[in-house]
Amino acid sequence: MKLLAAAGPVIPEYAKHSVACVVHNHTFCWEWVTGNWAAVLWPALRQHIYLVLLAVSIGFALSMALALIAHRYRWFERPTILVTTFLYTIPSLALFELLVAPVGANLYAAEIALVSYTLLVLFRNILTGLRAVPGEVLDAADGMGMTRTQALLQVELPLALPAIIAGLRIAVVTTIALATIVYTIYDAGLGVPIHVALGEGPFKTELIAAGALTIGLAVLCDGALVLTQRALTPWLRARSQGG
């Protein structure tokens, strides 16, 4: 009783920073974004980038290993495509929950799900890229005295780069979109402010801000990968300029 009497509002200073725009839930309030950038949006964005970076890195390493095996042993392709297609078909929300039972509602479950969605695209693109290297080019590498490893590192992988990066672009953009669902099992990423905003009314400014950050991040990463590919494959530009 004493406590109740002494207490002010349940949440102190709850409405202190609220501006009219937020109170009336107008379409978009810049004041809210600037006021909550440091506490809400930036941490969520940082976690989102971390989730995606981790998933794509692991997915890339796994797919590269699988593709190299399938490049050498042809029979390996079909089972890998089957398993990765199977994983890819499971709807995201279901896969997250299915992983909670054996793994727990944590970062591991989130990452396993995100990684499993990158495998199909990356594996297919890396393998397609490696297989598209013309036989004559490999013969030339052989004739120059290159070992198989040298030919792979210095000839096949560089020539497969456009296909590999095309796969990476799809994987990165897809994972950025998918990571918004991670919040259902693990409290991280841009899905968190989306979830909060949905619970509050829904609160439009926060939804639009978090949505725009997600899409913006995807566009930015996609552009960065396009530039990376251009920088890494100067011969393609030379060819197209030469006609």
Add this chain to the structure above:
Amino acid sequence: MHEFIEAFKFIGRNGAVPGEPNLPSLAHLALETLKVGAIGVGISLVIALPVGVWLGHRHRGSFLAINLGNVGRALPSIVVLAIGDAFLGLGLTVVEVALVILAVPPIITNAYYAIDSVDPDLVDAARGMGMREREVLARVELPLAVPGVFAGIRTAAVFVISTTTIASLAGFSGSLGDVIANETSYHFSGVLGAAICVALLAFAAEGALALLQHILTPRGVRAGGRKRAEPTLGGLGASAAAQA
């Protein structure tokens, strides 16, 4: 393992939860999910197939086809649904609009690539035989493009089932996602059971479409299908469109 056993018991009870008499049955929710998804895919097909096929036939608009696919991948379903909810309220109509926005890009992109990449010599031969444009499209290009066109439809279908369940997170009611979004009533066993049903539903849809594709593919294309290389970059990227 215990959780999975409980989840299968939940499925066996058709979604009944002791002490919660007013919950809908699992079969009802599964049918609702299928209905919402089928309407979404149906509308998307009506919009996207003619556009993709026509652009592919004319070999025009590759820029549109590629970029539409990329934009489609970058749109997270939960964002589209949440914004629809915030501005219009999340009824069936808004969910269907969201489904169509997300399902149209992969269908257009794949249909475009499938028709565009039909061997030009075959098309020339068809014209040389005196076929009209419409016949070239209906009797040569479309039959040969069935696998590619279906890659897009299958992606869209799985995508739509995935998004229909996510719609429950944004406040929509009437899909298997309702169970996943309501752990308080259903407990984790129910959530897991519903997740299993959603996955099975996606496999069933994918399987049914694969069967339909097999039936519609001309025998000659089917036989040669294995020997032919996988579609490369553009088509490949498109067929593996996002599902968030």
